[in-house]
Amino acid sequence: MEADHVIRALAALAQEHRLAAFRLLVEAGPDGLPAGAIAERVGVPPSSMSFHLAQLANAGLVTQRRASRSIIYAADYAAMTGLMGYLTENCCGGVPCDNAAACGPATNRKNA
Amino acid sequence: MEADHVIRALAALAQEHRLAAFRLLVEAGPDGLPAGAIAERVGVPPSSMSFHLAQLANAGLVTQRRASRSIIYAADYAAMTGLMGYLTENCCGGVPCDNAAACGPATNRKNA
DNA sequence: TCGGTATTTCCATAATTATCGAATTGTGGA
DNA sequence: TCCACAATTCGATAATTATGGAAATACCGA
Numbered sequence: 001m002e003a004d005h006v007i008r009a010l011a012a013l014a015q016e017h018r019l020a021a022f023r024l025l026v027e028a029g030p031d032g033l034p035a036g037a038i039a040e041r042v043g044v045p046p047s048s049m050s051f052h053l054a055q056l057a058n059a060g061l062v063t064q065r066r067a068s069r070s071i072i073y074a075a076d077y078a079a080m081t082g083l084m085g086y087l088t089e090n091c092c093g094g095v096p097c098d099n100a101a102a103c104g105p106a107t108n109r110k111n112a
Numbered sequence: 113m114e115a116d117h118v119i120r121a122l123a124a125l126a127q128e129h130r131l132a133a134f135r136l137l138v139e140a141g142p143d144g145l146p147a148g149a150i151a152e153r154v155g156v157p158p159s160s161m162s163f164h165l166a167q168l169a170n171a172g173l174v175t176q177r178r179a180s181r182s183i184i185y186a187a188d189y190a191a192m193t194g195l196m197g198y199l200t201e202n203c204c205g206g207v208p209c210d211n212a213a214a215c216g217p218a219t220n221r222k223n224a
Numbered sequence: 225t226c227g228g229t230a231t232t233t234c235c236a237t238a239a240t241t242a243t244c245g246a247a248t249t250g251t252g253g254a
Numbered sequence: 255t256c257c258a259c260a261a262t263t264c265g266a267t268a269a270t271t272a273t274g275g276a277a278a279t280a281c282c283g284a
Contacts, residue, residue, distance in 0.1 A: 003131065010126035013203070014119055015242085023202050029217035035261060045244055050262055052242090069251050069260045080204055080215040084196070090135050091125070092192055103192040105141035127272085147231060157274055162232055164272090181230045181281050 001082045005060070009083045012059035017044050018052045025062060025075040032074030034067075113194045117172070121195045124171035129156050130164045137174060137187040144186030146179070 013019050020042045025032060033041075039049035053073055056062045060079045065072050088094065092103035125131050132154045137144060145153075151161035165185055168174045172191045177184050200206065204215035 003128075007126055007128060007131060010122050010131075011241095014122035014126045016115075016119060017242095019115065019119060019122075019203075026203055026205050026215075027218040036259095039261095046261065047244055047246090047263085048242075051244095054262085055241095066251085066261095071261060075217075077205075077215040077217070080199075084199060084204065084215065087192075087196065087199075091131075091138055092196065093138050093189075103138075103189040103196065105187075105189070106139040123271095129272095148229095151231095158231065159233085159275075160273055163274095166232085167271095178280085181228095183231060 001086045006083060006086050008059040009061055009079065012055050012061055015052065015055075017042050017049070018056055021049070021052060021073075022056060022061060022075060025073055026077075026080075028074070030074055032063075032065075032072040034070035034072055036070070038073060113198045118195060118198050120171040121173055121191065124167050124173055127164065127167075129154050129161070130168055133161070133164060133185075134168060134173060134187065137185055138189075138192075140186070142186055144175075144177075144184040146182035146184055148182070150185060 013022060021038050024038060024041060035049060035053060036046060038053065039046045042049060044052075053062065053064070057064055057073075061076055061083075062073050063076050065074075088103075093106040095102060095104045125134060133150050136150060136153060147161060147165060148158060150165065151158045154161060156164075165174065165176070169176055169185075173188055173195075174185050175188050177186075200215075205218040207214060207216045
């Protein structure tokens, strides 16, 4: 995952309503949720939610598909896994799981 | 870690120069680096870097201490670990290390 | 106390992001 | 075809964030 892409993903999650929407979608699983339901549960007007969902989609964190009149959004777990991988590798010193996701200096990487 | 705090941390990392600075500090380890060296290596003027370092500090991702004339910044690994923990728990469906940090629907959490 | 170095704060400006009502597009049923 | 519904796009505005030079602050050695 490129640094540029990572920044888009981080920026996408760094907003109250978008983080709430993404958490909702992660919980919802692969079936996802229609845009209107997300807007209602997050508590923002549809046009605002549409703006935020577009940002999440642009960052690659969610997918969208049409089902009849609704557009269903779903979390892209692979993208989130990729983001976590980048952060672990580049911002945690490369310590992955040995210590319950504890981050440490980069020295560990070379020894491990 | 509160959602509000998480958003500040994500926003702090969601910027080219700040992400570069933070990666540098993670690599540098607990000894950290002086502000001037960070600015030079990231390639931004000192006043701009100071602005960005303040944001990282405000988000709790870095610590600062004075050493003679320099101010040394260092990555706060505990904060990063906390951020990773929140993302794993709330944005990855609670799948931690079983699958090399693979994210999945929230269903897994309840079964595990 | 004075000069020099490291860093931050101040300031103005440019650029980006968030908000949300109104208008528009796409879809399906009668 | 016509109507109603779901969602997006448009447009105008407000708010936040980024940038970098100049001035101010903190520290140290002589």
